[in-house]
Amino acid sequence: MCIHTQISRQPELKNRVEEFKELCRRRNLRVTEQRLEIFRTVAQSKEHPSAEAVFGQVRKKMPNISLDTVYRTLSSMEEAGLVSRVGNSNKARFDADLTPHSHFVCTACGEVYDVPAAVPDAALMPANIAEFGEVKNVNLQFRGICNRCRQAAGEQK
Amino acid sequence: MCIHTQISRQPELKNRVEEFKELCRRRNLRVTEQRLEIFRTVAQSKEHPSAEAVFGQVRKKMPNISLDTVYRTLSSMEEAGLVSRVGNSNKARFDADLTPHSHFVCTACGEVYDVPAAVPDAALMPANIAEFGEVKNVNLQFRGICNRCRQAAGEQK
DNA sequence: TTACTCATTAAGAATAATTCTTAAAAAGGT
DNA sequence: ACCTTTTTAAGAATTATTCTTAATGAGTAA
Numbered sequence: 001m002c003i004h005t006q007i008s009r010q011p012e013l014k015n016r017v018e019e020f021k022e023l024c025r026r027r028n029l030r031v032t033e034q035r036l037e038i039f040r041t042v043a044q045s046k047e048h049p050s051a052e053a054v055f056g057q058v059r060k061k062m063p064n065i066s067l068d069t070v071y072r073t074l075s076s077m078e079e080a081g082l083v084s085r086v087g088n089s090n091k092a093r094f095d096a097d098l099t100p101h102s103h104f105v106c107t108a109c110g111e112v113y114d115v116p117a118a119v120p121d122a123a124l125m126p127a128n129i130a131e132f133g134e135v136k137n138v139n140l141q142f143r144g145i146c147n148r149c150r151q152a153a154g155e156q157k
Numbered sequence: 158m159c160i161h162t163q164i165s166r167q168p169e170l171k172n173r174v175e176e177f178k179e180l181c182r183r184r185n186l187r188v189t190e191q192r193l194e195i196f197r198t199v200a201q202s203k204e205h206p207s208a209e210a211v212f213g214q215v216r217k218k219m220p221n222i223s224l225d226t227v228y229r230t231l232s233s234m235e236e237a238g239l240v241s242r243v244g245n246s247n248k249a250r251f252d253a254d255l256t257p258h259s260h261f262v263c264t265a266c267g268e269v270y271d272v273p274a275a276v277p278d279a280a281l282m283p284a285n286i287a288e289f290g291e292v293k294n295v296n297l298q299f300r301g302i303c304n305r306c307r308q309a310a311g312e313q314k
Numbered sequence: 315t316t317a318c319t320c321a322t323t324a325a326g327a328a329t330a331a332t333t334c335t336t337a338a339a340a341a342g343g344t
Numbered sequence: 345a346c347c348t349t350t351t352t353a354a355g356a357a358t359t360a361t362t363c364t365t366a367a368t369g370a371g372t373a374a
Contacts, residue, residue, distance in 0.1 A: 104290060125275065319373105329362070
């Protein structure tokens with residue numbers, strides 16, 4: 001369960017970080033080292049890390065960072081539409097991949113798996129969605145028991 | 158925010174309760190008054206109540222029920238595929254409506270709104286989903302800021 | 315019905331996740 | 345470099361959820 005699985009093309013990360021800086025400036029959010037490092041961590045991870053996991057990772061480079069900062073930053077990043085909050089066990093998990101894809105969420109262990117989208121996000125958006133509010137992201141999730149948990153449950157019987 | 162908005166056709170509720178009893182028996186779950194009352198409460202609500210809200214409601218009829226029982230019961234009901242866990246703020250909310258529909262989840266206030274589905278659930282299911290696990294329910298959510306919150310934010314500027 | 319067994323419950327303690335408070339530090343503009 | 349305003353770290357506080365334990369009650373078989 002390491003959360004620093006590297007993305008193949010490193011330039012892409014740089015672009016995303018630049019884009020992130022740009023967006024911060026546009027929104028009058030200050031570009032701090034903490035924000036950059038947190039963003040990098042989530043953007044590099046494919047594990048949908050929890051705040052705690054991001055904290056653990058960022059702490060390696062910034063030993064004084066506080067968990068609260070991680071929470072605050074992840075929330076503001078969600079608000080800015082830079083990451084999305086996925087899964088819904090009682091522990092929040094985050095995803096910086098905003099390309100159309102879905103998730104299988106295990107209700108037993110809370111794990112979140114990427115599922116290639118059957119239907120592109122745009123196609124899912126109802127025409128009247130603006131009546132409700134401004135959509136920051138679309139999230140299709142399949143909830144159930146993952147095969148690993150099913151197997152584990154079977155074994156102990 | 159009352160959670161006991163009545164469903165128009167009362168017979169439907171009775172059917173659902175019977176179905177619920179049946180399912181309990183099939184799964185060797187005991188049919189207790191607590192479970193029935195909790196199920197009725199969620200099934201009658203259109204507000205996607207939190208565990209706390211269900212607790213408050215059920216307590217009117219069963220003053221001694223514990224919050225823990227509500228949590229336990231809602232979890233086992235989710236596991237049985239009788240309700241789904243919706244939204245994902247840090248407070249869990251539940252929905253007994255399993256017909257195809259989606260949700261607008263406000264990331265500011267945590268409110269969950271029903272959105273009529275643009276695409277039926279079945280159409281969303283990828284062919285290879287079984288590779289991940291057994292799906293109990295499909296949940297399409299649009300996350301963002303609801304109009305009420307947007308308005309509220311605008312006013313105080 | 316009655317007794318038996320095991321799941322379920324209430325109560326409240328415990329834990330886990332998240333947010334708040336405060337004073338100090340740092341960003342971005344002057 | 346200076347000033348203003350955000351942002352931060354630290355740790356306390358709060359909120360949500362789960363665990364522990366002993367007592368209760370559901371289903372079952374006599």
